[in-house]
Amino acid sequence: MSVSPDSATAVRPVADAGRETLLSVRGLRVAVADGTEVVHGVDLDLPRGSAVGLVGESGSGKTLTCRAILGLLPAGVEVTGGEITLRDTELTALPAAERARLRGTHLAAVFQDPASYLNPSITVGAQLAEVLRVKVGLARRAARQRAVELLRAMGLRHPEHVYAQYPFELSGGMLQRVLIAMSITADPELLIADEATTALDVTVQAEVLELLTELRRERGLTLVVVSHDLAVIAQLCDTVHVFRDGGVVETGPTRQVLRAPAHPYTRELIDNHERFGIDRVREQRSRR
Numbered sequence: 237m238s239v240s241p242d243s244a245t246a247v248r249p250v251a252d253a254g255r256e257t258l259l260s261v262r263g264l265r266v267a268v269a270d271g272t273e274v275v276h277g278v279d280l281d282l283p284r285g286s287a288v289g290l291v292g293e294s295g296s297g298k299t300l301t302c303r304a305i306l307g308l309l310p311a312g313v314e315v316t317g318g319e320i321t322l323r324d325t326e327l328t329a330l331p332a333a334e335r336a337r338l339r340g341t342h343l344a345a346v347f348q349d350p351a352s353y354l355n356p357s358i359t360v361g362a363q364l365a366e367v368l369r370v371k372v373g374l375a376r377r378a379a380r381q382r383a384v385e386l387l388r389a390m391g392l393r394h395p396e397h398v399y400a401q402y403p404f405e406l407s408g409g410m411l412q413r414v415l416i417a418m419s420i421t422a423d424p425e426l427l428i429a430d431e432a433t434t435a436l437d438v439t440v441q442a443e444v445l446e447l448l449t450e451l452r453r454e455r456g457l458t459l460v461v462v463s464h465d466l467a468v469i470a471q472l473c474d475t476v477h478v479f480r481d482g483g484v485v486e487t488g489p490t491r492q493v494l495r496a497p498a499h500p501y502t503r504e505l506i507d508n509h510e511r512f513g514i515d516r517v518r519e520q521r522s523r524r
């Protein structure tokens with residue numbers, strides 16, 4: 237374990253270091269339109285089938301790191317250094333069309349505010365079936381059938397009924413399940429959940445987290461979970477990376493990092509969280 241007291245990164249060996257690496261990020265740098273660098277050399281390793289959490293205060297670079305992996309950076313924001321490797325393929329050098337092909341087929345994501353990713357005037361089933369036609373190449377009838385199956389697999393009761401509903405007719409938790417269904421249509425290997433449960437109430441959040449855990453177990457999905465909520469990270473993730481000011485200050489097994497943080501900033505995050513229910517974090521960790 238190499239742990240330095242203040243500004244240096246605290247890195248602890250992770251339990252699943254022996255597993256095949258699905259995706260690795262090395263020295264990732266991202267700059268915004270005026271040239272300001274906002275991600276300063278981030279390293280991440282995602283072993284196949286693992287669940288990796290990214291925590292840190294607002295603006296610390298978690299989302300841009302994820303968007304760089306997806307090849308979905310906002311206009312004017314660019315990768316200026318480093319490598320993102322999916323097995324043997326270096327992604328940053330690929331043409332945009334190839335990046336788009338990989339999204340959905342190999343890499344997928346769900347974000348906060350699912351309603352904004354759906355067309356309000358088309359039923360959710362028709363939108364899901366359309367994704368199945370485009371990404372998987374299913375014919376109309378097969379796509380409809382598969383869409384209903386997927387809605388059922390997402391834990392939605394009466395999936396035929398849900399299929400025919402418009403986004404405004406569904407709750408936030410139901411919409412997020414529909415978005416998760418859409419994101420996994422083509423059986424991706426990696427799913428990034430960026431604050432995907434933040435807007436949901438606690439009970440619904442727990443159900444969606446359970447769904448993600450099941451998808452990981454049943455499909456061998458690798459998860460990247462971005463959350464402000466340490467309890468969410470504690471529940472889902474084997475490994476955690478603590479972001480601060482565009483860099484990673486601490487990395488290690490979630491349990492160890494949350495129980496005995498090595499970096500002062502991680503300690504501060506946990507102390508702040510304590511006031512809002514760190515007991516939930518500790519309870520969940522001790523149940524594992």
Ligand SMILES: Nc1ncnc2c1ncn2[C@@H]1O[C@H](COP(=O)(O)OP(=O)(O)OP(=O)(O)O)[C@@H](O)[C@H]1O
Pocket residue numbers: 268269274292293294295296297298299300301310311313479
């Ligand atoms: N489109 C953009 N144009 C300019 N600056 C941006 C843009 N998107 C993000 N930034 C800046 O980049 C930095 C990193 O942002 P990022 O969204 O990755 O942080 P974050 O850790 O995900 O925060 P949050 O938890 O609030 O989503 C911040 O300083 C942010 O203001």
